[in-house]
Amino acid sequence: MKVLVPIKRVIDANIKIRVKSDSSAVELNNVKMAMNPFCEIAVEEAIRLREAGLVEEIILVTIGAPQCQETIRTGLAMGADRGVLVEADNDTEPLGVAKLIHAITLRENPRLVLLGKQAIDGDNNQTGQMLAGLLGWSIGSFISKLEVDGDNVNVVREVDGGLEKVALSLPAVATVDLRLNEPRYASLPNIMKAKKKPIDVLTPEELGVDVSRRTRVVNVEEPPGRDAGVQVSSAEELVDKLRNEAKVI
Amino acid sequence: MSILVIAEHDGKELRSGTLNTITAAGQIGSDISVLIAGNDCSSLSNTCATIDGVSQVLVVNDPMYQHDLPENLAPLIKSLANDYSHVLAPASTYGKNLLPRVAALLDVQQISDISAILSKDTFVRPIYAGNALATVQSNDAIKLITVRTTAFEAATIQGGSASVVEVPSIDCETLSTFLGEELTSTERPELTSASIIISGGRGMQSGENFSMLEQVADQLGAAVGASRAAVDAGYVPNDYQVGQTGKVVAPDLYIAVGISGAIQHLAGMKDSKVIVAINKDEEAPIFQIADYGWVTDLFSAMPALAAALDTDP
Numbered sequence A: 001m002k003v004l005v006p007i008k009r010v011i012d013a014n015i016k017i018r019v020k021s022d023s024s025a026v027e028l029n030n031v032k033m034a035m036n037p038f039c040e041i042a043v044e045e046a047i048r049l050r051e052a053g054l055v056e057e058i059i060l061v062t063i064g065a066p067q068c069q070e071t072i073r074t075g076l077a078m079g080a081d082r083g084v085l086v087e088a089d090n091d092t093e094p095l096g097v098a099k100l101i102h103a104i105t106l107r108e109n110p111r112l113v114l115l116g117k118q119a120i121d122g123d124n125n126q127t128g129q130m131l132a133g134l135l136g137w138s139i140g141s142f143i144s145k146l147e148v149d150g151d152n153v154n155v156v157r158e159v160d161g162g163l164e165k166v167a168l169s170l171p172a173v174a175t176v177d178l179r180l181n182e183p184r185y186a187s188l189p190n191i192m193k194a195k196k197k198p199i200d201v202l203t204p205e206e207l208g209v210d211v212s213r214r215t216r217v218v219n220v221e222e223p224p225g226r227d228a229g230v231q232v233s234s235a236e237e238l239v240d241k242l243r244n245e246a247k248v249i
Numbered sequence B: 001m002s003i004l005v006i007a008e009h010d011g012k013e014l015r016s017g018t019l020n021t022i023t024a025a026g027q028i029g030s031d032i033s034v035l036i037a038g039n040d041c042s043s044l045s046n047t048c049a050t051i052d053g054v055s056q057v058l059v060v061n062d063p064m065y066q067h068d069l070p071e072n073l074a075p076l077i078k079s080l081a082n083d084y085s086h087v088l089a090p091a092s093t094y095g096k097n098l099l100p101r102v103a104a105l106l107d108v109q110q111i112s113d114i115s116a117i118l119s120k121d122t123f124v125r126p127i128y129a130g131n132a133l134a135t136v137q138s139n140d141a142i143k144l145i146t147v148r149t150t151a152f153e154a155a156t157i158q159g160g161s162a163s164v165v166e167v168p169s170i171d172c173e174t175l176s177t178f179l180g181e182e183l184t185s186t187e188r189p190e191l192t193s194a195s196i197i198i199s200g201g202r203g204m205q206s207g208e209n210f211s212m213l214e215q216v217a218d219q220l221g222a223a224v225g226a227s228r229a230a231v232d233a234g235y236v237p238n239d240y241q242v243g244q245t246g247k248v249v250a251p252d253l254y255i256a257v258g259i260s261g262a263i264q265h266l267a268g269m270k271d272s273k274v275i276v277a278i279n280k281d282e283e284a285p286i287f288q289i290a291d292y293g294w295v296t297d298l299f300s301a302m303p304a305l306a307a308a309l310d311t312d313p
């Protein structure tokens, strides 16, 4: 089967972000970018399925500015086969992104779409669930295990109370959680090979998708800060402070 | 304004976040309906009718709703949504799994994880692991919203007298099947509603060593949480994880033991009222946000803390 993996380019998870001084957005200029960590896990899972002989082709898709080609190259260097870039605003909303991936899904006919559970910039946690709704497909969200079982995939989902096991009939959409796997690093030969793999470039207009915004960002601000407090040096002192100063125990 | 709140429950009891979501709904308007979809939930719906501020309880009983499968629930909520200006669910794994699918069916851009309500169409939500707060205005006809439950008080199950109305289930194709679950059972309070939490990180070194935290938790009536590193290392189950991609908590007291304080962990706990950090590395970033810091080895500190708590105030 074919697997489609939507990936997003975001500020690297190790970078401390800054809000622009005009409070309009988070500063993206001259900031280190990387593939969203959850998307790396989705790419890795697709590659493992191919290594297990269950998948023939892995197609990456990203929606964003031309620079997002770099992120596709990263995924191709990990082992995906080809990429699709839909050139659109970097801040296309999850509904718009889901509609574009929906259109690509109808063109490419994958049996499985693997996404990250959330993009660590907007923290929306919506796109995969929306895509499954648009397609009328089953959804396994926040998965930490995936097994192909004939016409089903069985997934283990990380839920608030523990773990849940669900059988999804194929075709299906799944969104991956951190404990599904440890993504590999691309080797130098694979980075070289990735340069030759094809990337198609499309536009929302070509796909016939309207991605006009439904929400307006009024402003973006730093959250109220928290100051360091005092140091204690014994358990008795800590308990005394918690009882008599903070009055929380 | 009429607002529909999707209740999260296990058939017998509401999950606590539902009550906080009802409080958030009350800040938007006063005509609040609560949907209880499940199997055999009639007695729960009668309890819900007594929640302060709720005017109507919609109940639907059908085995297909028993396991919260979004493929089955989304068409049901879609069929009800057009009577409402807002549809709210808690930003728990339940709400996150379900509401975006409803949003897609209704062609609405959902607003995730709101922490404040400025007006009927303008909301505040944390982005970038809570390192920025975005104020967002929606122009969709129906607003679909998940609520950061720690940012709102819980409504009380008392004083209300809502009407209870049965609604029909909506036929749908079976796309997925629930196979089973492994829920963590504990006598301790639930993480997201506990007033005291003690969490352990990689510094704990093993799952067995968490018993030191459990002892203090029991002395304080606290819940036990963990960092991602502790969960990944297999010390404790996944549902202990606090942070950007785990649970968001805001107790009166949060005690972080052997946790360095990565931004992704802080995202889940920095709104706690009082933060205590116990760490042997005085440079650990957790000390920058702790009200009380104690630079010490946790293996001597935890028994000492247990002993000190045993003394009378």
Ligand SMILES: Cc1cc2nc3c(=O)[nH]c(=O)nc-3n(C[C@H](O)[C@H](O)[C@H](O)COP(=O)(O)OP(=O)(O)OC[C@H]3O[C@@H](n4cnc5c(N)ncnc54)[C@H](O)[C@@H]3O)c2cc1C
Binding pocket: A013, A037, A038, A120, B200, B201, B202, B203, B204, B226, B227, B228, B229, B230, B241, B242, B243, B244, B245, B246, B247, B257, B258, B259, B260, B261, B262, B263, B264, B265, B268, B278, B279, B280, B281, B284, B296, B297, B298, B299
């Ligand atoms: C996309 C993404 C999402 C993430 N989501 C989350 C999340 O939701 N929650 C989360 O927690 N993390 C999350 N992380 C991981 C996060 O970045 C950190 O790696 C993690 O929080 C570190 O856990 P830790 O503090 O327990 O471990 P470490 O950073 O290794 O810190 C261990 C601490 O223990 C101290 N210590 C060791 N021995 C002792 C001792 N004997 N006595 C006292 N102190 C001791 C050390 O000084 C150190 O400060 C995420 C990361 C990514 C990339």
Ligand SMILES: Nc1ncnc2c1ncn2[C@@H]1O[C@H](COP(=O)(O)O)[C@@H](O)[C@H]1O
Binding pocket: A005, A006, A007, A008, A009, A036, A038, A039, A061, A062, A063, A064, A092, A094, A097, A114, A115, A116, A117, A118, A119, A120, A122, A123, A124, A125, A126, A127, A128
């Ligand atoms: N612009 C985008 N391009 C490609 N995939 C995306 C994009 N935005 C989100 N996704 C996918 O949807 C997942 C969840 O994102 P979100 O719903 O924004 O939290 C990500 O991990 C990606 O797999």
